Amino acid sequence: MTTRPKKCLLLDTSSLYYRAYFGVPDSVRAPDGTPVNAVRGLLDFIGRLVQDHRPDELVACMDADWRPHWRVELIPSYKAHRVAVETAEGLPDEEETPDTLAPQVPIIEDVLDALGIARVGVAGYEADDVIGTLTGLATGPVDIVTGDRDLYQLVDDARGVRVLYPLKGVGSLQLTDEAWLREKYGVDGSGYVDLALLRGDPSDGLPGVPGIGEKTAAKLLDTFGDLAGIMAAVDDPASRLTPSQRKRLDEARDYVAVAPTVVRVAGDVPLPEFDPALPTEPRDPAALEALADQWGLGGALQRLLSVLRA
Numbered sequence: 001m002t003t004r005p006k007k008c009l010l011l012d013t014s015s016l017y018y019r020a021y022f023g024v025p026d027s028v029r030a031p032d033g034t035p036v037n038a039v040r041g042l043l044d045f046i047g048r049l050v051q052d053h054r055p056d057e058l059v060a061c062m063d064a065d066w067r068p069h070w071r072v073e074l075i076p077s078y079k080a081h082r083v084a085v086e087t088a089e090g091l092p093d094e095e096e097t098p099d100t101l102a103p104q105v106p107i108i109e110d111v112l113d114a115l116g117i118a119r120v121g122v123a124g125y126e127a128d129d130v131i132g133t134l135t136g137l138a139t140g141p142v143d144i145v146t147g148d149r150d151l152y153q154l155v156d157d158a159r160g161v162r163v164l165y166p167l168k169g170v171g172s173l174q175l176t177d178e179a180w181l182r183e184k185y186g187v188d189g190s191g192y193v194d195l196a197l198l199r200g201d202p203s204d205g206l207p208g209v210p211g212i213g214e215k216t217a218a219k220l221l222d223t224f225g226d227l228a229g230i231m232a233a234v235d236d237p238a239s240r241l242t243p244s245q246r247k248r249l250d251e252a253r254d255y256v257a258v259a260p261t262v263v264r265v266a267g268d269v270p271l272p273e274f275d276p277a278l279p280t281e282p283r284d285p286a287a288l289e290a291l292a293d294q295w296g297l298g299g300a301l302q303r304l305l306s307v308l309r310a
Contacts, residue, residue: 005140008276009055010131012146013119014063016170017042017108019147021101023169030295035100039107040300045170046117047304050278053143053164057276060112061130062121066095070124074258077205111291115304116283118274125269132265135161145170150196150204153265155181155189186218194227197259206263209252211244220245231256280308 020041028037050058067079082096112119120130128151135142141160144151151163155176163176174180178188187195198217200208212220223240224230233239234249241249249256282288282305292301 006056007054007140008057008059008134008138008142009049009053010134010142010144011046011049011058011060012127012131012144012148012151013042013060013108014066014127015147016045016145016166017105018101019166019169020045021098021104026100032294034103034295036104036107036295036297038101038104039111039295040297042108043111043297043300043304047300047307048170049145049164050304051307051310055143055278056140058117058278059130059134059274059276060117060119061127061134062109062119063127064121064123064125066126068124068126068129071262075206075255075262077207078262079205081205107291107295111288111297111301114282114284114288114291115308116275116279116281118276120271120274122269122271125266129266129269130271132267133269133271136267145173150201150263151265152176152181152185153189153192153196153263155192161189185214186222191221191226193260193264194221194230197256197263198227198230206259207255209248209255211248216245227256227260278308 017038021038024037024041026035026037028035028040030036046058067083071078072080079095083094109119120134121127122130128148131144131146131151132154135144135154138159138161141162143162143164144154145164145166147166149165154161155163155178157178164170165174165176166172167174181188181192185192185195195214195217197206198209198212198220199214200206209217220230220241221227224233230249231253233241234246239246288301292298
């Protein structure tokens with residue numbers, strides 16, 4: 001007798017609670033006046049995702065370090081524009097976060113823990129790296145829910161790995177598979193890293209190769225296959241690079257040498273032990289009830305619990 005492979009839903013949690021924060025009015029508050037729009041919005045997001053996609057496993061992946069030192073050592077500009085406070089070496093820098101969002105993050109963590117939804121973050125790594133490692137270990141289909149296009153690199157039709165990119169809340173999701181990537185960018189999942197590092201990404205402080213935009217990067221990859229092929233063409237006088245392309249790529253060798261390590265998500269994060277099974281009942285009902293009362297989460301929590309029990 002064969003068993004059905006387990007379907008896993010991986011949440012880029014900070015990406016989703018940021019969307020909830022900006023999508024749910026700030027007037028949504030706890031009895032003591034504390035804003036809880038991100039908390040309640042995230043709970044409704046999770047409920048909708050579980051209802052629509054019915055995973056067997058659900059993991060809320062966390063940023064234990066949103067700007068890992070090993071990435072910054074290679075490209076110092078990596079997310080530098082988002083640093084609010086620099087901390088001592090070895091500790092994560094503080095990220096610029098809206099004043100009324102930061103206090104909601106510990107509440108989110110407490111609620112997820114009381115529900116029994118697996119919450120995984122690993123020191124020195126971003127949520128993307130946790131997602132990359134879990135995806136590599138999965139034996140069944142994986143849906144990754146994120147507003148971060150960097151994770152397109154994990155899309156793999158053969159393994160059933162898709163990215164669900166929220167367009168409006170999580171009720172409208174862009175289902176990103178290899179066909180969509182080829183239509184949009186001219187690359188598959190494995191080629192997205194090369195496209196992204198050539199093009200650059202101002203939101204992450206990645207400079208890219210000056211003068212090589214998205215369309216040019218896609219054409220170069222189509223012509224030469226991958227980044228290694230493009231750089232080999234730089235050294236080949238007979239290749240079909242234009243003089244300006246050859247010059248720009250040649251001048252960007254130092255960046256091109258380290259950028260793949262920065263852009264590619266880690267696949268070897270040392271994960272803690274955890275149970276990814278989707279809960280049908282709260283792990284700690286008493287703690288959950290106390291959190292619901294303190295923060296005024298009754299409606300959102302009851303909706304999610306109803307979906308989990310279904």
